[in-house]
Amino acid sequence: MFLFSYSEKNRLKKLIRPLASKNPFLRLLTNLIEGDIYLHGGVVRDTYYQKKINDIDIRIFCDYEQKEKDLKRITKLLKVRMIPYIREKIYDFDLLKVHLLDQKYDITILDKNSFTSCKLNTDFRLHTVYINLKSFHINDSLHGLYDLKYKKLTTCDDPQRIFSLYPENILRGIKLCITHDLFFHQDILDNIDYINRQLNRFLNEITASKLQNNTRFMETVATIKKLKDSQNNLKDSCSYYISKKNISLMEDILKR
Numbered sequence: 091m092f093l094f095s096y097s098e099k100n101r102l103k104k105l106i107r108p109l110a111s112k113n114p115f116l117r118l119l120t121n122l123i124e125g126d127i128y129l130h131g132g133v134v135r136d137t138y139y140q141k142k143i144n145d146i147d148i149r150i151f152c153d154y155e156q157k158e159k160d161l162k163r164i165t166k167l168l169k170v171r172m173i174p175y176i177r178e179k180i181y182d183f184d185l186l187k188v189h190l191l192d193q194k195y196d197i198t199i200l201d202k203n204s205f206t207s208c209k210l211n212t213d214f215r216l217h218t219v220y221i222n223l224k225s226f227h228i229n230d231s232l233h234g235l236y237d238l239k240y241k242k243l244t245t246c247d248d249p250q251r252i253f254s255l256y257p258e259n260i261l262r263g264i265k266l267c268i269t270h271d272l273f274f275h276q277d278i279l280d281n282i283d284y285i286n287r288q289l290n291r292f293l294n295e296i297t298a299s300k301l302q303n304n305t306r307f308m309e310t311v312a313t314i315k316k317l318k319d320s321q322n323n324l325k326d327s328c329s330y331y332i333s334k335k336n337i338s339l340m341e342d343i344l345k346r
Contacts, residue, residue: 125152213259257288293339
């Protein structure tokens, strides 16, 4: 396992360095921020698979006192350079959504003590590989590189706990199975009935308009649209995993 991890980390570093060095916005952030700044999630996954990168996910971990300072530094930089951005407050952390030169960035500023809990609440283990933009050190404490290598979708914790919190993750997983030729771990398949019940609850909340101004709502609707477009209809893309009742709800959501 050690030799595997060492070789895969070196391979990933070679792939990520050109992205970090050629991207002027990433260079600006790296020089501006005092805390630890990481690439994670989809940008790491798509760099590893050498696919087109749609969004660059950035997480900054720092002391509580430093969070506001880093946030002010970033927003000042964006305003001075007239870079469009949206600031959102999600739970107890700040999210900056930046759009620059046809590239989207999601920047999250978090307390450094939340590093482990952030990983455990991630949708799938392959998204828990963190790359420090200053040192290029790779943190892979949950063995996400192994899942990237063998194209597995595994939850970071008990599947029932994860999908009770974020049932929409199953839709993201199906999308990744289609776009990246991945497959679900058996633990997820064994819990598919439970996942469908949780998804039904969440979809009903959307149709009841309780979440329409919510980031989760907008991201879930975008995922449903992509699933429909991938196979021309939701039944063909989702019926192996998703119940008929939930597919019907998803179709109704797209009609709204």
